[in-house]
Amino acid sequence: MKKILTLILVSALGGIMTLSAYKYFLEEDDIGATLAKSDSSLSYFPTSNTAVSSYGTLYAPDFTEAAENAVHAVVHVKNTTISRAPMTMQDLFMGRSSERAQVGTGSGVIISPDGYIITNNHVINGSQQLSITLNDNKIYEAELIGTDEKTDIALLKIDAGEALPFATFGNSDQVKVGEWVLAVGNPFNLTSTVTAGIISAKSRDLSGINSQSFLQTDAAVNPGNSGGALVNTRGELIGINTAITSQTGSYIGYSFAVPSNIARKVVEDIMEFGNVQNGILGVRGGELNSKSAESFEVSATQGFYVSDVEERSGADKAGIKKGDIIKKIDNISISKFSDLSGYLSTKRPNDVVDLYIIRNGSEKKIPVTLSKSEIMTIEFLDMQLRNIPNEVKKSSNITYGVAVIKNENYALYKNLGINTGYVITEINGEVIKNVDDIMKLKLKYGDDLEKNIKKLSVITSSGQKESFIFR
Incomplete structure (x- = not known):
């Protein structure tokens, strides 16, 4: 009986060992082969299965130093304009003036220790008085040095009597899409506001005539940020925040900045020549x-x-x-x-x-x-028009307009006398400063341009101002 029990125990133990060996050495390989085969048959595209080891603060960018430097160089700009409304009977009896002060606000960036400040032209446009508030709450009156409407850049100057913190220009040509940036300004009069985002795109044109080349970013920019700084993570100035595209007037996900290389060139031209050299x-x-x-x-x-x-x-x-x-x-x-x-x-x-x-x-x-x-020309109503050289403007006392250098429009010549030497100054009541303004009209009206010309103002070759109404 003891021998039988021993035999049964040995047999059971052998069976267990055999089953364990099968499970360990054979079945696992079969399953692995089956899974590998199944995995291969379902993989249609190159796929990375590498596990991400960690997320967290180790790879998070640190904006504190850039923000600290930028906020001291960004200022609050207050633009006071005087509007003149028609005199009412109530104004007359009360002895009140019809003049009303209107205040607009924006941002600016100090670009030199002696107080030169860059901002947007639309921030200071029409101003009678400009005041600058620094980050330490000191307030100064500002002098307007010059502007460039095309790039929407203006240069101001304050006399603080001491060296001021300023932003260092970076190279906007080297900015890369996806690079982290900070927008610094005064949205809704909330001073020293910093928002973060990335460069979403470069060379954006919003005009439709390829006259702009903005940096696009998703850093939050709102009314009041205009003229403020767009800086990289080193705190270098790479753009001047200028525009948003929005149906509500507030930030909806992206904004636009004048690249620093363009802004720097504009202010250098204004300082050296008094205007922009294109x-x-x-x-x-x-x-x-x-x-x-x-x-x-x-x-x-x-x-x-x-x-x-x-x-x-x-x-x-x-x-x-x-x-x-x-x-x-x-x-x-x-x-x-x-x-x-x-x-x-x-x-x-x-x-x-x-x-x-x-x-x-x-x-x-x-x-x-x-x-x-001055060499730029454009075709318009079968006429060839050219920008007027600055020297000619000064000698002829002309501030704007485009010169007619060839006219093949017989009707305009016969009926209105328009010929070589005439200067077109306004079309439909809109001032024409250069050939870019003609391009905007051509873009606006397309093939129906000639039908939509209602009024044409010119300066004749003898210097007389005339206007023609088209019916």
């Missing part, structure tokens, strides 16, 4: 995509296609031709026209830039000396 390449055309490439009959879908070259311009003298595709200017890649126009906004007449173009399938590098803006 360097002109002298080409016309359009940015490439799959649709425009088909119409231009080219294979490239990125770059700027040259459809025309301005006579006597730097591009013309350098040998740029119709059909060339501009791929790069200096170190800036060109994927849309605002890339090109934005970089040119940092240049002056007689600056030399290197154009990298595609011509007949091969790449060429062509240096181009930029021209003055």
